[in-house]
Amino acid sequence: MEILKTKEAAELLSVSQTTIxxxxxxxxxxxxxxxxxxxxxxxxxxxxxxxxxxxxxxxxALEGIDRDLTNDKLPRGPLQEDTSLYTDGDPMNKIWSxxxxxxxxxxxxxxxxxxxxxxxxxxxxxxMRVMIKQLSATLETMQKPGSPSPSPHEELYPVAxxxxxxxxxxxGLLRSFFPFL
Numbered sequence: 001m002e003i004l005k006t007k008e009a010a011e012l013l014s015v016s017q018t019t020i021x022x023x024x025x026x027x028x029x030x031x032x033x034x035x036x037x038x039x040x041x042x043x044x045x046x047x048x049x050x051x052x053x054x055x056x057x058x059x060x061a062l063e064g065i066d067r068d069l070t071n072d073k074l075p076r077g078p079l080q081e082d083t084s085l086y087t088d089g090d091p092m093n094k095i096w097s098x099x100x101x102x103x104x105x106x107x108x109x110x111x112x113x114x115x116x117x118x119x120x121x122x123x124x125x126x127x128m129r130v131m132i133k134q135l136s137a138t139l140e141t142m143q144k145p146g147s148p149s150p151s152p153h154e155e156l157y158p159v160a161x162x163x164x165x166x167x168x169x170x171x172g173l174l175r176s177f178f179p180f181l
């Protein structure tokens with residue numbers, strides 16, 4: 001039994017993800033959300049969505065389909081499906097279905113974590129871009145020969161600023177060996 005995400009179900013039925021979400025929201029008894037608030041679809045639910053799509057393509061309104069679904073013309077969604085899993089006589093089927101469910105939720109959680117990390121890294125990169133632009137603007141104003149106003153560093157440390165502006169003096173050979181001279 002394969003469990004599909006909204007995106008996979010939308011690709012399978014050739015409709016948009018928004019359409020799948022709208023249909024699932026219209027029929028919450030048949031398409032409940034998981035504990036994280038996401039829709040997941042079993043094969044039975046995909047067939048229900050396909051039935052809804054066919055009825056809409058025939059020109060029927062969602063409200064008319066809603067009446068048919070609530071009159072139990074289609075089998076119920078995952079609630080009955082979950083109970084049928086545990087009425088099976090084979091315990092290995094229970095274990096395998098549980099393992100598949102856990103793998104699916106782990107995969108979904110890993111995808112969400114990667115998405116969050118990417119968004120954080122993009123925000124950090126944008127902050128760095130802004131900082132680089134500010135630094136380049138500051139450097140441009142410092143490099144102009146007749147800058148209109150001295151920077152705050154020049155006001156606080158005039159001796160150091162003077163040394164930075166003037167070229168370094170050549171030291172004689174004797175003074176390089178004996179700095180006290």
